[in-house]
Amino acid sequence: YVNDVIESNRQQYGEMFEQAAAIIAVSRDMEQQLIKLGAPAEKIVYNAYGVDMKLFANASPEEAPPRFVAVGRFVEKKSPHLTLLAFSKLLDAHPDARLTMIGDGPLFGLCRQLADALGISAKVEFTGFRDHEFVSRAMQKARAFVQHSVRSPNGDSEGTPVAVIEAQATGLPVVATAHAGIKDVVVDGKTGFLVKELDIDAMADSMLQVAEDPELAGQLGRCGRQRVLDHFSLEISLRRLARVIEKASNGALQATPDSDTAVGQCLSGWC
Structure with a gap:
């Protein structure tokens, strides 16, 4: 069903991509899927969801039952x-x-x-x-x-x-x-x-x-x-989104690497 919807609306996707100032992908896989659908890579910005670090906190798995x-x-x-x-x-x-x-x-x-x-x-x-x-x-x-x-x-x-x-x-x-x-x-x-x-x-x-x-x-x-x-707090997600909106509104959007784009990588010695 999902594949059928995508194929039947491929032309509309193209028109949408052309009109969009920026396209936000919430995963790296989605980023690649958008490119396959014809989205210009330079318009795509990766920004996963952010969560409230105060609400979601205080687990002690080493002390919890299984x-x-x-x-x-x-x-x-x-x-x-x-x-x-x-x-x-x-x-x-x-x-x-x-x-x-x-x-x-x-x-x-x-x-x-x-x-x-x-x-x-x-x-x-x-x-x-x-x-x-x-x-x-x-x-x-x-x-x-x-x-x-x-x-x-x-x-x-x-x-x-x-x-x-x-x-x-x-x-x-x-x-x-x-x-x-x-x-x-x-x-x-x-x-x-x-x-x-x-x-x-x-x-x-x-x-x-x-x-x-x-x-x-x-x-x-x-x-x-x-x-x-470091990478997925609500504050970080909103900051990325605000930066995208600002650059897009100024016509200056460009998908350039910054400190936030390494979230999918596991660096040697990390944690």
């Missing part, structure tokens, strides 16, 4: 059912683990049925939709954040999931897929673990690492919060 938290709509591209399958495998090796799933959507009922079928419903909490304050408190009590995002069969994919940034800001390690903008935020082995899409075994193994090693979880979480503070 509870994982997942936050997001229950839709195909976020694949909550695959998160459940990975968690089920984790329980084989670490039966004390727990999972809190926050959100709602078309796959919510299916996921509850799957938890029942897997015999893990007593260890999975489905909260439904909750506000930011609830999410923040849930993250503060968790060992790690988990999300198995994929490119869905209809072509739909993530931009940069805000919940991933919020989790790192809180101080949680993130176990997720190397999908779309997630890999711009999470540094594999330094702020969390990234696995291939659909690799349930690898996700379960990564979850097991942080479940069995609280000190590792704490180290990853501290590095993750620092990374968000």
Whole structure:
């Protein structure tokens, strides 16, 4: 469906790109997709979402029980059912683990049925939709954040999931897929673990690492919060956006590297 929409509106995209003074991409993958659609590279500016560093803070994963938290709509591209399958495998090796799933959507009922079928419903909490304050408190009590995002069969994919940034800001390690903008935020082995899409075994193994090693979880979480503070805070995102608007309004926009554009890189010795 998504691919069909893009193809049927390709001419309109071209007209939009021509008229735009600036085009903002919230992930590096989106940046490349826009270029493939015909967007001039010099008009594209990377600016991921920013999060409130005061609201999302104060996690202590090294002191928390082995509870994982997942936050997001229950839709195909976020694949909550695959998160459940990975968690089920984790329980084989670490039966004390727990999972809190926050959100709602078309796959919510299916996921509850799957938890029942897997015999893990007593260890999975489905909260439904909750506000930011609830999410923040849930993250503060968790060992790690988990999300198995994929490119869905209809072509739909993530931009940069805000919940991933919020989790790192809180101080949680993130176990997720190397999908779309997630890999711009999470540094594999330094702020969390990234696995291939659909690799349930690898996700379960990564979850097991942080479940069995609280000190590792704490180290990853501290590095993750620092990374968000340096590159993905609300203040930084708004400052980038203001700079883009100012340059575009003055007709002086040019995609030139600056200190903010290295967010997708893992520098030697970083954290």
